Amino acid sequence: xxxxxKAARAELANAQQRRNLRHATHTIRDKRAxxxxxxxxxxxxxxxxxxxxxxxxxxxxxxxxxxxxxxxANGAVVHWARDAAEANRIVVDIVRAKEVDEVVKVKSMVxxxxxxxxxxxxxxxxxxxxxxAELIVQLGHDRPSHILVPAIHRNRKEIRxxxxxxxxxxxxxAPDDLTDDPARxxxxxxxxxxxxFLRAKVGISGANFxxxxxGTLVVVESEGNGRMCLTLPETLISVVGIEKVLPTWxxxxxxxxxxxRSSTGERMNPxxxxxxxVHEGDGPQEVHVVLLDNGRSHxxxxxxxxxxLRCIRCSACLNVCPVYERTGGHAYGSVYPGPIGAVLNPxxxxxxxxxxxxxxxxxxxxGACFDACPVRINIPELLVELRGKVVEESGxxxxxxxxxxxxWVLSDPRRLATAQKAATIAGRLAxxxxxxxxxxxxxWTNARDLPTPPRETFRQWWVREHGNEDA
Numbered sequence: 001x002x003x004x005x006k007a008a009r010a011e012l013a014n015a016q017q018r019r020n021l022r023h024a025t026h027t028i029r030d031k032r033a034x035x036x037x038x039x040x041x042x043x044x045x046x047x048x049x050x051x052x053x054x055x056x057x058x059x060x061x062x063x064x065x066x067x068x069x070x071x072x073a074n075g076a077v078v079h080w081a082r083d084a085a086e087a088n089r090i091v092v093d094i095v096r097a098k099e100v101d102e103v104v105k106v107k108s109m110v111x112x113x114x115x116x117x118x119x120x121x122x123x124x125x126x127x128x129x130x131x132x133a134e135l136i137v138q139l140g141h142d143r144p145s146h147i148l149v150p151a152i153h154r155n156r157k158e159i160r161x162x163x164x165x166x167x168x169x170x171x172x173x174a175p176d177d178l179t180d181d182p183a184r185x186x187x188x189x190x191x192x193x194x195x196x197f198l199r200a201k202v203g204i205s206g207a208n209f210x211x212x213x214x215g216t217l218v219v220v221e222s223e224g225n226g227r228m229c230l231t232l233p234e235t236l237i238s239v240v241g242i243e244k245v246l247p248t249w250x251x252x253x254x255x256x257x258x259x260x261r262s263s264t265g266e267r268m269n270p271x272x273x274x275x276x277x278v279h280e281g282d283g284p285q286e287v288h289v290v291l292l293d294n295g296r297s298h299x300x301x302x303x304x305x306x307x308x309l310r311c312i313r314c315s316a317c318l319n320v321c322p323v324y325e326r327t328g329g330h331a332y333g334s335v336y337p338g339p340i341g342a343v344l345n346p347x348x349x350x351x352x353x354x355x356x357x358x359x360x361x362x363x364x365x366x367g368a369c370f371d372a373c374p375v376r377i378n379i380p381e382l383l384v385e386l387r388g389k390v391v392e393e394s395g396x397x398x399x400x401x402x403x404x405x406x407x408w409v410l411s412d413p414r415r416l417a418t419a420q421k422a423a424t425i426a427g428r429l430a431x432x433x434x435x436x437x438x439x440x441x442x443x444w445t446n447a448r449d450l451p452t453p454p455r456e457t458f459r460q461w462w463v464r465e466h467g468n469e470d471a
Contacts (some may be wrong), residue, residue: 001333001355004362017153017328024152025319032316032372039261041267049258050376051432052251053310056212056243057300063212063245065293072238075276076287081239084114087292091204091237092123094288098235100125100201105351106219106226107131108206109147109313110241110292112335113348116204125171127204128196130225132189135371143239145329145337147315148263153328169190193225203233203284207240208312209255213248217289220259220269227273236275236284241292243288243300243309255312256373262314262328271411295348302387310375317369317379332359343382353392360386410464423453424460 001007009187011017032307036042050281056063068078081087095103103120105111105127117127117138129138136151137144140162140287144150151159163174172195174188205226207217217238219226230236246252260266278287300306318324318338329337333355351357363369369379391400409415456464 001353003354003358004331004333007331007333007355008323008362011327011331014153014328016155018326020153020155024146024149025325028148028265031317032262033265035261035265035267038267039257045254045257046281046374046376048254049265049374050310051314052246053312054307055249055374056245056251057306057309060242060245060300063247064242066212067210067215067245068291070213071277071289072215073216076215076277076289077096078291079288079292081290081292083294084292087114087239087294088116088466089289090290092119093126093264094235094237095120095125095202096123102126102128102196102200103202103204104128104130104196104229104233105134105415106135106203106205106229107150107210107221108204108239110206110239111204112144114237114239114292114294128170128193128200129222130193130197130221130229132186132223132225134230135189135193136162139170141161143330144335145316145338146380147313147338147340148314148318156182156185163188163192163193171195181224183385197225197232199229202207202231202237203229205230205236205238207238207244208259208386209252210240210245211247211249211252212245214276216249216252216274218252219273220256220275222264222269224271227271230273230275231283233284234287235288237288237290239292241291241294241388242296243311245290259312259314262316262374299344299347302347305343305347305382307377308340308347308382308428310377311340312375314374316372317372317377319374320368320372322364322368324367327362332362339379340377341384343379343386346390347388351386351393357390357394360384360390417459420457420459422454424457426453431462 023230039045058097071078079090101124103125105117107129111117117129120127128137131150133149133151134144136154136159138144140151140154142151142154146152154162157180160178160180161278162177164178167174167188170190174192178184179190208220209218210216211218217240219230221227244257256268256272260269275283275287278285296309299309315338317340318329321339321355329341332338332341332345334341334349336344342362346356346359349356363380363383365383367380370377373379391397409419
């Protein structure tokens, strides 16, 4: 991926995408504002949610051990993965042991983060996305551009064309008379996916939350496809980021008030599926849980940056961000776009690549993301912190060199007096003209006029009037 400004410039040229994004984000935003206003004290609920996440993160090792004990006691098999490669290897080995060539998947950010679909494909296994928006992205050979609505950049006509062109190659084809009516599009997807649900032997999911004291995993969704994936297959594999753990059921009740209002603008999600290990004769008879680190421990060690791990993937920050609204998600070069992606990606992946070094600057620092975040992640603070880190790692720059020189001058009265005299000479030479361009400072002077140095400093005026510089 190129730097964000370059990638964003290409996305800005897509007028249709900008119209789609504006319509979708503003619609979700308005719905969210309505249901949030119904809560007596929304701010108190935000604080409660942030406190619950901080409690889990502060004592993460303890709660993860408790989660493992609870899961194991209920018949699940727990695996630990340091990184994406290890997690993919674990999942591929389980799938191969079942001797299947396809799996069905619940919408999962973490499996996209580790590129699980690609790893399965390399092993000869087809991974079918069953969320409608994810299906659109997969059939369109595209990339997701939003956390909640991955195909937010597509309109109905584009979706119809994708279904007609692609469905028949991987399963039940779309009807020849398919229109761009949303109900017809949903029906075509439902019929296409139903065959896959009924024959799948292995399902793969993530989890929105994992409750430590009971070993319960939770997925919230709007279509019912998740429940099909979580109940029909004989084997279920859940890949879960270690930051998803919550201490207790009481904490889950808080999150189930915050998440639907912040994500889809609903009081509750249409489908909330919870599973706790294996239950004879009911649902999958073999459950595997892969607890994934993949850089999260490094984020946890950062005193300021660790608050990014509170994120519950609601996408509220994307829907209010003026930068995201105009560029879309592809310019961020990750499954995590928008303001949270601008801080989470450089933390998880480091700042060695062009795209990750540029992401902390992909913001106007307007603060709307913090106001919208249901768990009070101070994204502007994190962006500024990461900008400082990028500058430090980049080594000396003309700006940093100039600042060091200024500090050297300003730290000594004699050096300051000498510099002031030099400035007044420059002011007299300029003759009162505005300085519009300075060699080497084009990025600054393209949009700013440098102030004309004064003909006389205060110190010089004082000496002239009073004759004693030390008075």
